[in-house]
Amino acid sequence: MKHASFRAALNTAVSVAVIGALVYALLPNYWVFLITAVFIVGIALQSLGLVAGRTGMISLCQMSFAGVGAWVTGYLNVSGFPGGLPVWIVIGGLAAVPVGIAIGLPALRLRGINLAIVTLGFAAAFDTVLATITFPGQTTFTQVARPMFFESDRGFFIFIVLVYGIIAVGLEFLNRSRLGASWLAVRHSERAAAANGISVPMAKLSAFAISAFIAGISGGLLAGYLGTLVSENFNMMQSLSLFAVATMAGAHFTLGAILGGVLITLFPELLRRLNLPQDVGNVFFALGAVQALSTGETISETWARLGRKLLPGRKASTTATGGALPAAELHPAGTTLEVKGLTVRYGNVVALNDVSLVVPSRTVVGLIGPNGAGKSTMVDAIAGFLPRYSGEVTLNGRSVDALSATRRAQAGIRRTWQTTRIAPELRVGEYVRLAAGNISDAELAAVLDWLECPPPQTLISTVDAGTRRLLDVAGVVAARPPVILLDEPAAGQSYAEALKLGERIAEIPEKFGCAVLLIEHDMDLVRRACSSITVLDFGQVIATGAPQTVLGLPIVQKAYMGIEIEEAAA
Numbered sequence: 001m002k003h004a005s006f007r008a009a010l011n012t013a014v015s016v017a018v019i020g021a022l023v024y025a026l027l028p029n030y031w032v033f034l035i036t037a038v039f040i041v042g043i044a045l046q047s048l049g050l051v052a053g054r055t056g057m058i059s060l061c062q063m064s065f066a067g068v069g070a071w072v073t074g075y076l077n078v079s080g081f082p083g084g085l086p087v088w089i090v091i092g093g094l095a096a097v098p099v100g101i102a103i104g105l106p107a108l109r110l111r112g113i114n115l116a117i118v119t120l121g122f123a124a125a126f127d128t129v130l131a132t133i134t135f136p137g138q139t140t141f142t143q144v145a146r147p148m149f150f151e152s153d154r155g156f157f158i159f160i161v162l163v164y165g166i167i168a169v170g171l172e173f174l175n176r177s178r179l180g181a182s183w184l185a186v187r188h189s190e191r192a193a194a195a196n197g198i199s200v201p202m203a204k205l206s207a208f209a210i211s212a213f214i215a216g217i218s219g220g221l222l223a224g225y226l227g228t229l230v231s232e233n234f235n236m237m238q239s240l241s242l243f244a245v246a247t248m249a250g251a252h253f254t255l256g257a258i259l260g261g262v263l264i265t266l267f268p269e270l271l272r273r274l275n276l277p278q279d280v281g282n283v284f285f286a287l288g289a290v291q292a293l294s295t296g297e298t299i300s301e302t303w304a305r306l307g308r309k310l311l312p313g314r315k316a317s318t319t320a321t322g323g324a325l326p327a328a329e330l331h332p333a334g335t336t337l338e339v340k341g342l343t344v345r346y347g348n349v350v351a352l353n354d355v356s357l358v359v360p361s362r363t364v365v366g367l368i369g370p371n372g373a374g375k376s377t378m379v380d381a382i383a384g385f386l387p388r389y390s391g392e393v394t395l396n397g398r399s400v401d402a403l404s405a406t407r408r409a410q411a412g413i414r415r416t417w418q419t420t421r422i423a424p425e426l427r428v429g430e431y432v433r434l435a436a437g438n439i440s441d442a443e444l445a446a447v448l449d450w451l452e453c454p455p456p457q458t459l460i461s462t463v464d465a466g467t468r469r470l471l472d473v474a475g476v477v478a479a480r481p482p483v484i485l486l487d488e489p490a491a492g493q494s495y496a497e498a499l500k501l502g503e504r505i506a507e508i509p510e511k512f513g514c515a516v517l518l519i520e521h522d523m524d525l526v527r528r529a530c531s532s533i534t535v536l537d538f539g540q541v542i543a544t545g546a547p548q549t550v551l552g553l554p555i556v557q558k559a560y561m562g563i564e565i566e567e568a569a570a
């Protein structure tokens, strides 16, 4: 995985360097000056790409963060702070961080249009503040000094390309880290992210903080580029067009951010030459954003897709090849998971009524029952996804009732979902690492091999639904927690695949040291994997015991199997 990060970072660095060198070598001063702005806007777009493109949060105040960075840079310039522009922009970026976190706090509770309104409100308030306090040096026409050796317009272009490259490479590493994967996971499903032990608030706040830092740097660079600033450079409309362009171009991709910078910087120039009003630009950006949202594909993603078609890469093998699995985890013996007197109500519906269940260590216990019996509700309650229930859930003898879903996952109660919730932008290896924590390359390959999953570099968007269910299982077993709750893992698998999966699930205690609570409708799989089963009907336990005994009980056949028998007879 580290190799992949380095390769991606190197590709990014080379692409930026080549574009910069071509512009520098081939274009006259006027165009070099104009394209300097492309890269500065590109940095602001990269900041927005992180928070909106990767983490899925709407931020309509990105230019306000840039304004904070620019204001601080201007202040440090006027007060003669040592270090020059390279130091000032970093301090400006840091000054924007607390503002970013403050704006990120509402994002912990708000989503979509509500978050858009909050961030737009902040942008409007910031406009008023900036118009009142003015930029340091604005009234005295004090120019922000450019760095030594980079004073000329062409020299400053090199400085900006360097900063752009450093940020793009840094983001490349960050995006491929566990933090970066957690941003994508949160964007795709906050519940699934929490089930993997990810702190959703931390993921959201870190995205806002880093995004504000980068936006603050872009503001400081703009100060060096223009020399003096006015509040209009950072007004609400600028933030809105930035958002529209980021959505259209795909600002979470390095080249997408440059393309966005080209659109924002050069489009007004084109309109001026065509004698068209400048507002046409915003209409065009808005239409582009609508198009990207309705097709679910940004311009960068379209290019990448077409590129893959035109230049197909080497055909990767379809399954991972790994060595032996490491020894199983030694969890405490005895009862791993115990549920006592669990009752869950949804309004007037009693989904679970005084249900008790025991999962001993290193065993696979089945939880079966007809549709609507309460099985998924049981998993939700155990894993901490229900706001309230009565009864008690203990892990290794300790109550987990007061813990959130994230804390329960971190404590060792891990779950999968009935429908897969893996972020499709991740690669197989990135997802398993996200779910399992820091495992070695050898262990990752061994787990994938054991479940016959695709190799780590495979993009999840390219694998079928059945394989994604296997990846769900791979992620939780690789984490080696004390207990795993598998919610219908065989859904989407063929009969033969389901039987094979049953064998694998039966091996989990021995190979990984985990106990398993398995919810399944496939009775052959249940027989193969489980040492005991509990049957639910209308939210109540109607039988518990060895599979052969329980599945033969008339009460169970009537409640559960009887449906199939009657249907078969009809």
Ligand SMILES: Nc1ncnc2c1ncn2[C@@H]1O[C@H](COP(=O)(O)OP(=O)(O)OP(=O)(O)O)[C@@H](O)[C@H]1O
Binding pocket: 346, 349, 350, 351, 369, 370, 371, 372, 373, 374, 375, 376, 377, 378
């Ligand atoms: N969010 C909800 N709001 C209201 N009722 C719900 C909610 N979730 C589940 N229920 C009800 O609770 C009962 C148990 O549902 P649950 O999904 O736990 O059953 P299940 O055994 O998992 O079913 P299936 O096998 O179809 O997944 C059902 O009557 C269902 O309609």
